[in-house]
Each structure stands twice: as C-alpha cells, then as structure tokens.
Ligand SMILES: O=C(CO)[C@@H](O)[C@H](O)COP(=O)(O)O
C-alpha cells in the first residue's frame with residue numbers, strides 16, 4: 001500500500017491547523033513536518049512547539065524530518081510534543097547507532113535519512129534497527145525543487161536490501177514528487193511519498209493526493 005505524506009512546508013503557516021485538517025480529509029496517511037536549523041540546511045523552520053500545537057489537530061501520525069545538527073538534544077522534546085516517527089540525517093549523526101536507539105527509547109518510530117549524494121552503504125550496518133529509510137530526492141532545505149533522477153537506483157538498492165533481509169521497513173522519498181516522479185519511485189520500491197508543493201499548490205487536494213498513488 002502506498003502512503004502519502006503531505007509536507008506542511010508548503011502549507012499556509014497563518015492557518016496551519018486548517019491546512020493539516022484539509023489534507024487529512026483529502027486522504028493523507030502521514031503529516032510530514034520539516035524541521036530545519038539554519039546550520040545543517042540553509043533554512044529555518046519550526047520546532048517542538050509547533051508539533052505540540054498540531055498534535056490535537058489530527059489523528060494522522062506526525063512524521064518529523066529533522067534537518068538539524070546535534071539532533072540528540074532535541075529528540076526527547078519532539079517525542080514529548082507528539083511525534084510518531086522521528087527521522088535523522090546520517091550526515092548529521094556521528095554516533096548513528098546511539099541516536100537511532102535514543103529515538104526508539106522515546107517510544108517513537110526511528111527513521112534514517114540519506115541526502116542525494118550519500119551512498120546507501122552508509123546505512124547498511126544500522127538498517128535492521130530502523131523503522132523507515134527516507135531517501136532525499138532533492139537537496140534538503142526547500143520545497144518546490146526539481147527531482148534528482150540519480151536517486152532512483154538508490155531506492156532500488158534499499159528495497160533489495162530490505163527484501164533480502166526480510167525486514168519490515170518503510171521506504172520513503174522526499175522532494176520533487178509529482179504524479180510522474182511518484183510513479184517512478186513506486187516502481188523502484190518506495191512506499192511512502194512526501195509531497196509539499198504537489199499537494200498544497202493544488203486547489204483539489206483529494207485529487208492531488210490520489211494522483212500520487214498511481
Ligand atoms: O524535506 C524537504 C525539503 O528539505 C521536503 O519535505 C519538502 O518540503 C518537499 O517539498 P516538495 O519538493 O514536495 O515541494
């Protein structure tokens with residue numbers, strides 16, 4: 001089953017709660033929350049307070065994508081605020097095993113993220129410990145960028161590893177996802193699609209979400 005995770009980075013922040021409810025009604029599976037610190041990526045967004053404010057607004061799992069340095073400092077705060085999945089970048093975690101287990105100790109699902117230029121080999125030793133692998137299909141930092149084709153073989157490689165080890169791991173893609181790139185990511189083995197502009201820039205969000213599932 002393909003899951004759709006609208007990224008609130010492309011929502012209207014002046015009516016964030018309403019925009020979250022809107023995509024829930026439109027058939028979303030997760031709410032994707034992009035957290036940026038101005039260091040790991042050249043943009044600043046939101047913190048645990050916003051996650052806490054959104055928690056009572058939706059029943060959907062909050063999929064928190066941390067694009068921050070030193071994530072260990074903030075993981076307990078995001079978990080306490082109501083995150084259901086917390087994903088960290090391998091490029092930001094020198095002690096990845098410790099960080100993944102810190103997330104799991106909070107009682108939330110642990111995800112690991114790879115930038116487009118980071119090889120899949122980086123996550124092989126920790127794969128059996130995670131619930132989700134997120135492959136960035138743009139360089140993180142902004143919504144509305146163009147899909148990077150060279151990530152497609154990486155999706156296939158992660159899918160093959162997950163299959164051969166018989167693991168129960170979701171494979172998520174994030175960045176530049178539209179109906180055409182969604183189809184190619186699904187064919188490569190992805191099962192969770194993050195989409196910001198392709199959903200929030202459309203008037204009919206039910207149609208926008210269902211067009212990504214094919
Ligand atoms: O993590 C990020 C960007 O760093 C994403 O979640 C974007 O928000 C996706 O936006 P679109 O490319 O779908 O517009």
Ligand SMILES: [Fe+2]
Pocket residue numbers: 007032033034065174194
């Ligand atoms: Fe994201």
